Amino acid sequence: ETGVTQSPTHLIKTRGQQVTLRCSSQSGHNTVSWYQQALGQGPQFIFQYYREEENGRGNFPPRFSGLQFPNYSSELNVNALELDDSALYLCASSLITPRAADTQYFGPGTRLTVL
Amino acid sequence: EDQVTQSPEALRLQEGESSSLNCSYTVSGLRGLFWYRQDPGKGPEFLFTLYSAGEEKEKERLKATLTKKESFLHITAPKPEDSATYLCAVGDYGGSQGNLIFGKGTKLSVKP
Numbered sequence A: 001e002t003g004v005t006q007s008p009t010h011l012i013k014t015r016g017q018q019v020t021l022r023c024s025s026q027s028g029h030n031t032v033s034w035y036q037q038a039l040g041q042g043p044q045f046i047f048q049y050y051r052e053e054e055n056g057r058g059n060f061p062p063r064f065s066g067l068q069f070p071n072y073s074s075e076l077n078v079n080a081l082e083l084d085d086s087a088l089y090l091c092a093s094s095l096i097t098p099r100a101a102d103t104q105y106f107g108p109g110t111r112l113t114v115l
Numbered sequence B: 001e002d003q004v005t006q007s008p009e010a011l012r013l014q015e016g017e018s019s020s021l022n023c024s025y026t027v028s029g030l031r032g033l034f035w036y037r038q039d040p041g042k043g044p045e046f047l048f049t050l051y052s053a054g055e056e057k058e059k060e061r062l063k064a065t066l067t068k069k070e071s072f073l074h075i076t077a078p079k080p081e082d083s084a085t086y087l088c089a090v091g092d093y094g095g096s097q098g099n100l101i102f103g104k105g106t107k108l109s110v111k112p
Helices: none
Strands: A005-007 A010-013 A019-024 A031-037 A044-050 A053-057 A064-068 A074-078 A087-094 A110-114 B003-007 B010-014 B019-026 B030-038 B045-050 B056-059 B062-066 B070-075 B084-092 B100-102 B106-111
Touching (some): A005 A087, A010 A019, A019 A087, A019 A110, A044 B100, A074 A087, B003 B084, B003 B100, B010 B019, B019 B030, B030 B070, B045 B056, B070 B084
Parallel strands (some): A010 A110, B010 B106
Antiparallel strands (some): A005 A019, A019 A074, A031 A087, A044 A053, A064 A074, A087 A110, B019 B070, B030 B045, B030 B084, B056 B062, B062 B070, B084 B100
16 A cells, blocks of 8 residues: 655745645545645645545635646645745645545655745 | 644653643534644654544554543653654534644653
């Protein structure tokens, strides 16, 4: 069974640039959620994708956008980068079922630094 | 507003010294409570899911319990390799299914 993978591991960008982060979900999972984790804080929910559509969004501006592909992999895009976007970006996959509360399994994260 | 508060922020233990970490939560309808372990610079590693008050789960030296207002993560006879940040998160039926609300974590250090 393959776990959640993310790429790249580290990334350095300058303010105003755009960035794309990638995530491959765990085999058998149909849902991907993205989180932002600042240093010393718990992860904060950005959005979730299910069946290639956004299925819930946290308190993040529209310059944070995403995609989910037919193989359930996903991308997180951030436009017009700001210094405060520097964080660990986490992808989590899960299996949505009608009844169960889905446990989310996290990838290793992408460390984004904005200069 | 949904809230998750973890205490203490940091905990230093000697090897073999048992203790408990606390997670207090406020949600309109608990969909699940989740415990994760996170090593520095890495993604959270899943430990437990609890669904209803009175439920308990165990794994090696860890035991998680749940009441209507809080959860405890009990660590029995910890070893240095248990050193990590332990995160608590809740899912709320009132929110979107994908939204886990996390606490800030408890940083555990176990000295030999």
